[in-house]
Amino acid sequence: MTTTISGELTRPGLGGGFRDLRQSSFLLKLLVRKELKVRYRGSVLGLLWSYVKPGVQFVVFYVALGVFMGLERSARNPDGLSNYAVYLFSGIVLINFFSEALGNSARSIVNNGNLIKKIYLPRELFPVASVWVSAVHFFPQLVVLVIGCLFAGWHPDMFQLLAAVGGFAIVGFLATGLGLLFGAANVYFRDSENLVDMLLMVATWASPVMYSWTMVQAKLGPVFFAIYQANPITVGVELFHYAFWYPTTDGSAAMPPNLFSLWLPIGLVISLVVLVLGQLTFRRLEGRFAQEL
Amino acid sequence: MASAIEVSNVSKEFVLRHTRSIKEAVVWLVKGRKGDLSKKFHALKDVSLMVETGETVALLGLNGSGKSTLLKHISGVMLPDSGSVYTRGRVAGLIEVGAGFHPDLSGRDNVYLNGAILGMTEKQINERFDAIVEFSEIGEFIDTEVKFYSSGMYLRLAFSVAVHTDPEVFLIDEILAVGDEPFQRKCIAKIQELAEKGKTLVVVSHDLDLVSRICARGVLLEHGNVMFDGPISEAVTRLRN
Numbered sequence: 001m002t003t004t005i006s007g008e009l010t011r012p013g014l015g016g017g018f019r020d021l022r023q024s025s026f027l028l029k030l031l032v033r034k035e036l037k038v039r040y041r042g043s044v045l046g047l048l049w050s051y052v053k054p055g056v057q058f059v060v061f062y063v064a065l066g067v068f069m070g071l072e073r074s075a076r077n078p079d080g081l082s083n084y085a086v087y088l089f090s091g092i093v094l095i096n097f098f099s100e101a102l103g104n105s106a107r108s109i110v111n112n113g114n115l116i117k118k119i120y121l122p123r124e125l126f127p128v129a130s131v132w133v134s135a136v137h138f139f140p141q142l143v144v145l146v147i148g149c150l151f152a153g154w155h156p157d158m159f160q161l162l163a164a165v166g167g168f169a170i171v172g173f174l175a176t177g178l179g180l181l182f183g184a185a186n187v188y189f190r191d192s193e194n195l196v197d198m199l200l201m202v203a204t205w206a207s208p209v210m211y212s213w214t215m216v217q218a219k220l221g222p223v224f225f226a227i228y229q230a231n232p233i234t235v236g237v238e239l240f241h242y243a244f245w246y247p248t249t250d251g252s253a254a255m256p257p258n259l260f261s262l263w264l265p266i267g268l269v270i271s272l273v274v275l276v277l278g279q280l281t282f283r284r285l286e287g288r289f290a291q292e293l
Numbered sequence: 294m295a296s297a298i299e300v301s302n303v304s305k306e307f308v309l310r311h312t313r314s315i316k317e318a319v320v321w322l323v324k325g326r327k328g329d330l331s332k333k334f335h336a337l338k339d340v341s342l343m344v345e346t347g348e349t350v351a352l353l354g355l356n357g358s359g360k361s362t363l364l365k366h367i368s369g370v371m372l373p374d375s376g377s378v379y380t381r382g383r384v385a386g387l388i389e390v391g392a393g394f395h396p397d398l399s400g401r402d403n404v405y406l407n408g409a410i411l412g413m414t415e416k417q418i419n420e421r422f423d424a425i426v427e428f429s430e431i432g433e434f435i436d437t438e439v440k441f442y443s444s445g446m447y448l449r450l451a452f453s454v455a456v457h458t459d460p461e462v463f464l465i466d467e468i469l470a471v472g473d474e475p476f477q478r479k480c481i482a483k484i485q486e487l488a489e490k491g492k493t494l495v496v497v498s499h500d501l502d503l504v505s506r507i508c509a510r511g512v513l514l515e516h517g518n519v520m521f522d523g524p525i526s527e528a529v530t531r532l533r534n
């Protein structure tokens with residue numbers, strides 16, 4: 001929404017999709033800041049809470065799952081995963097990011113209905129701002145994860161760090177694409193919200209967060225395992241394992257075959273396709289947002 | 294003179310009974326699409342309106358005649374079913390008081406947020422911030438959360454942000470009703486000042502005396518049809534009868 005040269009007639013209300021986002025980066029920043037301010041308003045610890053919560057979560061995992069349930073590798077449990085708490089947490093932070101990003105962006109259009117009904121602005125801003133807010137919340141969890149990793153003797157190389165960035169990007173694109181899709185659909189059918197909740201529940205278990213990928217390969221045939229692997233979230237989680245957990249182990253654990261040569265590109269392409277489809281659907285549906293809300 | 298707004302043969306139909314669940318829609322499909330899932334309603338019928346740059350136009354009509362709907366088409370919030378809408382220059386709407394305000398944020402944060410929503414850049418808001426606060430007469434309350442404002446104060450700040458966006462075309466829908474007498478007078482003076490500066494104004498109000506003072510041209514809507522388009526005094530007389 002920049003000042004057009006007077007002398008030029010334009011059609012109001014026809015958005016330029018992601019092109020508008022670059023012009024409205026200031027508004028995007030304010031929307032993200034608004035969300036964060038509103039969320040931590042009136043709490044003494046403020047943003048510190050987002051460090052405390054994952055920190056406690058990590059310790060609980062370590063004690064309950066690693067020590068009590070004995071999922072940690074030990075003399076009595078040679079099949080267990082070493083540093084199980086790190087393994088678990090590195091997957092969970094990514095799933096948390098995905099859940100929050102998709103859950104909030106799917107609701108963002110309906111939640112901002114009052115504004116969308118009255119003032120024209122690029123509506124993509126709302127789902128995209130939700131994803132950004134989730135990225136901000138992801139950061140403290142990452143800090144806790146890194147601290148946990150360092151205690152476990154983490155010594156990553158450059159390539160492993162890049163793998164983390166790649167995993168984050170794949171999941172971020174997927175969340176944005178699905179967020180646009182479900183955010184727009186939610187205006188017409190409020191069932192979409194429930195669909196998203198269900199999807200998120202499945203997503204946690206459809207990736208090797210709690211268990212290891214070898215268990216899946218043993219149970220599924222090669223065809224179903226390939227389908228399992230093509231899930232961008234699975235790829236993201238495995239990349240996170242490779243970046244955070246693998247460098248804390250003795251290196252004897254196996255990474256999924258062809259993770260970098262095959263599954264990384266496939267995950268990335270699927271995420272980007274979802275992003276493009278989400279954006280196209282969004283643009284198709286947004287013309288009627290104001291009257292349907 | 295160039296035209297600022299060109300509305301040509303715009304029609305708009307609304308669906309009245311909404312289904313918000315997939316279940317209802319599926320049941321309807323399975324039953325062989327019997328009955329009406331939704332009733333249609335014509336809010337605008339073949340409406341054409343040409344506004345020159347610098348004109349001041351009042352949209353008049355009874356409740357539900359389609360005035361707000363027409364403004365939403367001009368601002369781009371809604372798209373027409375048929376016909377076309379073109380505008381020249383930046384359009385800003387005071388469609389409803391403080392639509393972009395968040396109650397949990399301070400007045401200051403809301404000025405920035407609302408300014409950006411109405412299309413101002415960071416630099417523009419920084420430059421005009423003091424003028425906005427001064428015009429609103431909010432004073433020290435600027436750093437208080439907006440939810441503690443009285444409705445008049447809310448309106449003052451919202452109106453103040455909107456007039457400082459400096460658009461070429463200004464759309465105003467029923468916002469002058471709140472606010473105390475002195476502030477109302479100040480708003481009207483500001484609107485008249487905008488008109489003198491050559492801004493295009495489209496005003497919706499049920500206060501006929503007020504619009505007669507601000508606007509030169511009146512457009513009378515009835516059930517989505519343009520019934521009259523001409524001098525404001527004549528439009529007002531027609532509506533009163």
Ligand SMILES: Nc1ncnc2c1ncn2[C@@H]1O[C@H](COP(=O)(O)OP(=O)(O)OP(=O)(O)O)[C@@H](O)[C@H]1O
Nearest residue numbers: 291292307308336355356357358359360361362363
């Ligand atoms: N999103 C919508 N869905 C269905 N019907 C709508 C929608 N928006 C408006 N309408 C209908 O369109 C008609 C015109 O509404 P509009 O708000 O334009 O009236 P108005 O002239 O502004 O009235 P008022 O003086 O009360 O503000 C009304 O009958 C209203 O019920």
Ligand SMILES: [Mg+2]
Nearest residue numbers: 360361362466
């Ligand atoms: Mg109205």
